[in-house]
Amino acid sequence: MSTEVLSQLPRAPFVSMRPFRYGPRAILVDPVDSRAARLLDEHTAREHRVLVYGQSSTSLYVAAQMPMGDASYAVIRGLGLPVRLAQCSADDLTAAFERVYPAAAAASPSVDALAAPRRLRLGDLLRRSGKTAADTIADVLDVQAKSGGRLGWLLTSRNEVTYLDVAEALAEQRGLPLVDLLNGESGAAAIGSRMDASLFDLMPELFWRTHLAVPVGRSRLGLRIAMVDPDDSEAVQALEDAAGVPVRIAVTGYRDVVAALEERYQHEYTQRSVDDLLQRRPEDSARRTLSLSQKVGLGALGALLAAGLLGETLSTLTVVNAIFGVLYFWMLIHKMILLMRPTDKLLEIGITEEDLAALDPATLPTYTVLVPAYREAEVLPILTKALMELDYPKDRLDVKLLLEADDHETIASARAMRLPNYIEIVIVPPSQPKTKPKACNYGLSHARGEFLVIYDAEDIPERDQIKKAIAAFRKAPPTVSCIQAKLSYFNWDQNILTRWFTAEYAAWFDLLLPALHSASLPIPLGGTSNHFRVQALVDIGAWDPYNVAEDADLGIRLYKAGHQTLVMDSTTYEEANSEFVNWIRQRSRWVKGYIQTWFVHMRHPIRLYRELGPKGFLGFQLVVGGTPFPFLINPWYWLMTTLWFLSLWRSVPLIFPSWLYYLASINLFVGNFSFIFINMVGAARRGDWRLIKYEVAMPVYWSMMSVAAWKAMLQFLTRPFYWEKTQHGLLPQSVPGTASSSVPGSFP
Template sequence: MLAKLGLSKPWLDELERRATLSGATLEQELLSDGRVREDAYYGALARGLGLPFMDNVPPALLADCAAIDTQLTRPRIIRCRRPDGSPLTVIVPELLRLFEERAQFERAPRLREQFAVTTPSALRAAVRETGRLRRAEQAAFGLARAHPDISAHEVLSKGQKVAAAVLLALVFVVMAIHPASTVHCLHLLFSMLFCIMLLLRLAALKAGAPLNRRQNFPADPGPTPVYTVLAALYDEAAVVGQLIERLNGLNWPRSRLDIKLLCEERDDATITALRAIDLGPEYEVVVVPDIGPRTKPKALNYGLIEARGEFLVIYDAEDRPHADQLIEAWHHFRAAPRTACFQSPLVIGNGGEGALPALFALEYSALFRRLLPFLAERGLPLPLGGTSNHFRTDVLRAVGGWDPYNVTEDADLGMRLHRAGHATEMLTRPTVEDAPTRQRVWINQRSRWHKGWMQTWLAHMRDPARLYRDLGFRGFLAFHLVVTGQLLSALAHPLTLLLVASSIAHVATSEPYSPWEQALFAIDLANLFGSYMVFTLMGWGAMPKEERRRLGTARFFVPVYWLMMSWAAWKAMRELRDRPFFWAKTPHEAKADVRRGKT
């Protein structure tokens, strides 16, 4: 049949070889190759069946219902109504069943009047348009309706408001009765929490950098499943060309890729830029309706509904993922059936462009090469990074996808996966991205992250007893050390600096401290300078020499960097009250010299 369509024998042999290696059908390899247009191919199949061909399916012919969403993931057949009310069944024929289907029409020739052939893309486009508002509602409000107890849709629950009021009243009453003792007790409580966090980082530092010991895998992955790639894009016209170049470089069969570029419907510039690029058959530009919060997690949820892959990864617009990242994830998924998610390490590629990106690179090195691998190896919950997360698609759907109202949706999703009994582990092939080089941009980005961590803490702490049951003692402790500790350390860092400075001034000018005050001073001093030192050593020690050289002397400005984080955290507190769901967009610029994931 393919030979009759004009395909040469050598090319058919090549397609058959590719299909054998990838696990796809010969037909899928043919359509992913790009040399035969989809409409030309299915037009020829329509002629073989003796049926009319529709190069597009008017959405007005379809009736919306949840059942038609299956045609987004496997477009095969849909029943319609013509304008005159007569029935019409639109099909996407498969080559392997072509002769069987033709025989059916030959036995009942009048059936041809009720059938037509179209392409998978045309059928998906019609279904997408028909149910777009319903699916946008599901993407925006599905988690809040199904699991309101863990959604950030409500900032503070009624119980949390009452508990906060009672706790504050209790503190004020006790402080009024025993002011000095209350201040000392609160001081000791926070100091001991910071000390435990310091010990956690010391343990991660001692454990080494396991991600520097990469495992080798065959370059050819063998028969593979379909892998979905989601990229949520908003105001990214300047960098979409760079993103497409990087995605084209992924080492994965084109016939087994399902790449969805998710654009907000008001973002005409990005949509226009994408449509000006010659995208391969594996790409689809999906326009997300402007319903609910205009956030990345809402767009990802909209794309998740259409995801065709058994596995799924998300990338940001500026990402440069390692070419073998999908292969590594696939090998690990096969070896670890209980693991639902693998996080790729994120590496800052512009660490040599100033002190701010250099310190950002140091922070990411400490987080993704030390702390997260340390937590993963011990089966503890991981706050995911915002990109390069690889999932089992069915598990991701089962836990409700992303929370559209949480502006640090990655950290929240990591906790929900662990609470549902799923493990998260680390990969070694990195994704390179760039840090902000301007202070204002950095502050806006970091305040959004802090606000999202606050939302995550509030959502999961609505029922502390249930959280304890879900996570267990070790997981519950890790949650508070990583999430609670990170927030408190950022908010209280200026106070710790002030306490240490005032203690030093007191010792120099006044009577010596009591043993109790001396102990608090020693703990504060160890927390402050120990945290600076361990933070620096964790990041510096995990970096290759090339990255260290780019940092220069920036590591000596860690105290200033921490004060900036505190500034961002207090800004986040104000935004949590005034604009809890506002997404501060980080602008990205195309790189003239794109590093190709060699880090």
Template sequence: MARGVPSAQSVAFAELLLNSGLITREQLEFARAAKARTGSHIDEVLISLGMISTDELRSVMARAWGLPVVDLTTTSRDDQLIHRWSGQQMLAENWMPLRRDSDGVIRVATARVPDEARRAHIESVIGAPARFVVATSWDIRNLLLTVFHKAIADEAANELFRQNPKLSARQVFSRGQKIGFILIALVGVVSLVIWPVATVITVLTIVSVAFLASTIFKFLIAMRGARYDVVERVSREQVDALRDVDLPKYTVLVPVFREANIVPQLVSNLGNIDYPADKLEVLVLIEEEDHLTREAYLGSNPPPHFHLVTIPKGTPQTKPRACNVGLFLASGEFLVIYDAEDAPDADQLKKCIVAFRRGGAKTVCVQAALNFFNADENVLTRMFTLEYNYWFDYMLAGLDAADLPIPLGGTSNHFRTQALIELGGWDPYNVTEDADLGIRASAMGFRVGVINSTTMEEANTSIPNFIRQRSRWIKGYMQTSLVHARRPLALIREVGLRRFLSFVLLIAGTPVTFLAVIPLYVVTAFTIFIPTQWLEPFFPVWLLWITLLNFVIGSSVMVYLSMMGPYKRGTFDLILWSLLNPVYWILHSLASYKALWQLLFNPHYWEKTEHGLTHQTRDHAEQPPGVVAS
């Protein structure tokens, strides 16, 4: 049948809606135009446009199919019977057995018309006659979460570990790593006792060289990223050329936890996305015990294409575990992660479609840039903004241009859903699951790119909140380094020596750099303010000068990179604040020592970042343009 020509079933369904008085002829014509434009079913269009409610849809489906409606939240069911068959199959095919009636017939909820072919298929699966009742797709999905909650919670937490334990951070240190670190510690203690001077000199030299190598690497990559100018890589013309009917279904995952104060903002921000509503599936992921956030969400009048997903109780209670549950339910060909406070560019999803089509099947993910609407609230938000400007506008662009592994940000990551499943989803035991996923993608031969689109966020306004957030990020970099250090030769074979060295300098080098900041600053202060003869013999003059030179070069490089950021975004008032970058790095160093402590004694604890602390709103600042693209 030609596209846009109504089927007999859709015509009968539409006439039933008209005769029931649920919609007007004008609304029907509007919905048919949307159907022709998007290629969706008429019932999906009506729901997504808010023309009928879910209850009304159930009623019309029941009348059209001559079947009774069932309330899956209250009807009796046999969970043992349901567990006999695959939850994945039920999810994919939109049906679910409920119980066996007294006559031996199995009662089955269906969200699609049970024609002869569908009836024959389902009865062949369950091995018994079926008695159908009507439910919607999301009725079935929510019941599936309830019935299979233990299995889903376990799979979300442990599937990657079961598939490939070497790629999971569930085990912090491998046996070989434990033995290696113990030997290094013993050698260090013995050397310090027997050769104290040589040991101190050796350690300071290694730390200084590692600090300088990581800093210079970031500088060189950022300089390569600086070759991109402000010209958009995905143009407005390319976005406008997209037809709604050709767009694929898109799933948006929004994990929220104890964020009742910003849920209304979430609904408003994501409601502004420019994408056909009947092809957009927004899954708001709320933990089972988070009653306040759930109540706030339900009271915020979310659009029909927003769906509440209750995350079953389980450990570890982390954002990636919640996202894995969302991935289990996602029906979109593409998928994106947003945080509760995010406000993405309206056309971001469409730009990503262009980037994915241009990048080919090997492009598994594109990362949008992040920026802050409260950049000028205080000194910390200014420094945070300068750091993000440099990272997203120069560093990621340089990594993309050099075809090096890209550590993803925690939000605005757009994926091919099937490829994400092939990667094993997110590692719930890694507290920077995004960075780890970027490395795994590179190891499997996939490509991660960046896109010229921006998502506005809330910058940290509080130093304690900043330390909590940054310590989690640094701990995650440590976890990711340990995970992939278990198999260095295999990783070199998979990604090549050049990409492996990039991983070492960026992912492993970043925590080392931050850990080295305070010791190097102290030694530098000794060099400047304390007579050198007092430092002999532990700190020979040549080492002190190297340390001082390292401090000057490293600090100057990072100040310079921070100064570069405002040029692409036009925020020139932030340039002089870059001079405070050495002080800003002290906060990173404090966070790194907290991260190291937690890595040893509480490795999987998710340090919660509080949102909604700002006194500013998104309307306070103009949204800057994105600058880099896939």
């Protein structure tokens, strides 16, 4: 009987015989079944370069270096069973023979033992080359035993060795060539000259980025790639499938890959960070502030109003007044009802100590942290301290410090600081609009993590926040794509402005957002500490670079796309704006963003209604429209009340028919009282007891909000994309936590 070769394809498929990591615990799996391999004796196999790597009840799986060669064919025919033939690289075969045959004598060899027989361990190689000390290695191995991770990343994240050191040791261990893309000839410029840019087109950008590989050349022998992790057989397999030729591996450092990718894709990254949303969902982009129909509508409304004022002044004013009064009343009552529930109920997703303890550190994924900063050299030390204190394996932190190319000062100080390796400086190339959301998009293009969070440069997240986010994502249904942590201020006690500001944040993050979340309404995200599933973020087009309240807008778009946002019981401490003018600038930017967001999503009110549903639509009006509305409208009522009291204008009572008068009185008296009281309870809920007495005077703060709101309204009409930069580092002592008195809930 002659052997039937089943795989009569023009060319047998390529397979890899390298062990690979598999599953959530990254177990090393050997594709070669050693029992099957021993169907052939060692001598024949080595001589004819043929390996039986698996068997089923009906056939054998055979890999050969030259499957169609005569010698191989003869051997294969001799096996006597149907054969599924594949082609395999010489390196792979040699390594596989090393694994299978020496171990054949042992009773039941473990996969790990098979993986690296007679091979020096990475740590030993690094130690031998003098790159690091033995006790450091021992330390890191201890950590690895507890929390998993890979030795190379563990060492580089502690700045013990460089990425290239690891690459060098790996190359030596595997007997693979080393490629130094950055320093080989003349730095970064060398990359371009050495690489054939078209080779990148074999695979999408995402592939190169996730597998940390770059193509370095193509020859008769196949495709040559440089990669950080030579064990990444999945990548090699995919490439071989795509290229149809064998892939030959060289080892290189992480920085080298990043630099090469930046070189190749920078233009694309920039384009994407500016245009992605605009191209995919132009109707959701704030690039165009008002749509034509909105302009026509507003114009018509203005004309109607003007005509009314000229013809029927009193009736027109009464109607306008009534509309405002009713809207105001609805928002007051709706918001009050929402805010009442969370005063003594925990509506946010609570992660307990037990939940955290149940997290197996070995299963923690890579987590990207985006830190956009502009002209903030002075807060970098706070950032690095806060990041270093994070309770998360540093080898799986992927921090991108996003700096604008023209911000030489911050770039210089960041470089001078010798940041830990897991903090990567990403220079955002100059392009318009120069906004934080664009920088974030640029950073997103570089993200390696499955999850991502944004922090401002001066943020101090609670140490376990990222772990909590992981626990929350695992606890929550898969539709949850975003988890917002709470924000508060570490300099709350600096002056009355920061006290009010902190009180306001307590009401916003501890009452309103949890209430919105529990009522399944859209949640406008806070500027920082929002944790995302990266995939969801990419799917909806990430941040709108043209929106100055990109965070709030993103929350609405997530909701539109059917994603859920949760609020998590973990706090990030920021620096509150302590200076009046600076505060007005910041606040007016936020308010402008809310106005912008409202107009963007209200381009097609009916479509929005369909997308959000009746409840979500009302929630959108309440939260996005209703946030600036009272502050815009308050001065009108103050003016009316003052005029009435001073009796300067006898017509005031005429535009307040009695029902409206009572309604407006409720708005005034009940509104002020309930929000003061609810804010007090909100502060107490956080344990910020010391703030409570200052909240009695909150209406003063609200009047400041009106100033900012009108500035925002005027700027919305004149300079919609202008980004009012907030200056940070106004605090005398820059790093908090050094004095216990700076904690609202604590006491000396």
